[in-house]
Amino acid sequence: MRETDLRSTEGNVLLTSLEAAVGWGRGNSLWPLTFGLACCAIEMMATGMARFDIDRFGSGPFRPSPRQADVMIVSGTVTHQMASRIKRLYDQMSEPKYVISMGSCANSGGPYVDHGYSVLKGVDKIIPVDVYITGCPPRPEALLDGLLTLQKMVKKMGLVRSGRGDRDKYEPVVIQG
């Protein structure tokens, strides 16, 4: 920008609704919680690397603390032993919080649905899910598709949304992986 242009933007006013502004901010900075559970996590890591570069969409900072994370990407097989930990991590995340269920295992138990005595048959049995991504494993593009879908949902959601109650207005979305 030339100096005169810069000066011409000084003192300007942008008008928007607070809801739209907050939704825009929230949607474009969905920070995921760092954890992977099984093979799907490898695809999630690939999504974070340079070729797919999840950072383009503002989800680059994988946070090691649930307090700083906005979205939980459940990438992999949820065993009964892990389920209580996942529930606790979800409870520790601050509102507003969202969940992406990545892969058949997290959606429904996947290959372990018949004989997996120790596998939870779908993470939605313990926490509410916003976006389901099918596939075993889904490709990184599918995870990005799921993330962008979630961004659109977040931008449309109201300013104040609390837990499950508000979520009833928004049907979970299924992405074909």
Place this chain on the structure above:
Amino acid sequence: MGPNEIRDKIEQLIPGAVLAYEGDTFDPWAKIDSKHIVDVCRLMHDDPELCFVSMMNLAGVDWPKEKMLQVVYHLYSFEYNLKFVLKVDTPRDDPRIPSVTSVYNFANWQEREVYDLFGIMFEGHPDLRRILLPFDWEGHPLRKDYVTPETYRGVTNKP
């Protein structure tokens, strides 16, 4: 030294230990009487002609028709590049086998795993707890007659 000589050596030094033997397979094995298994492992480990200092694997098998549970020990000798397999049977209704952790430290976690999934009690094991499943899990899932529970801690196990 081939598998036949190994079998002969065990029989000679610990009479009555070998119950069955098969040498003409990919993995030669000997079935050992469970009360001799620690002595046999000690012999395999310490004898300068054998030097089976490495236990490659320790696994459990369920034989419901024979009413037996079995533990399989895969031993390996770096010194002479030899492999040998020991098998021990134990009745299904009261499965007890002496622990070989005093000889092979490796067996510690493997025996815990076999206890966890098959319910075989390893006598003399220093810390026989479940290792994979939660501590309050009921039953031993790799037994053929295991029925998956309907719920675990209030979470349904149905799809």
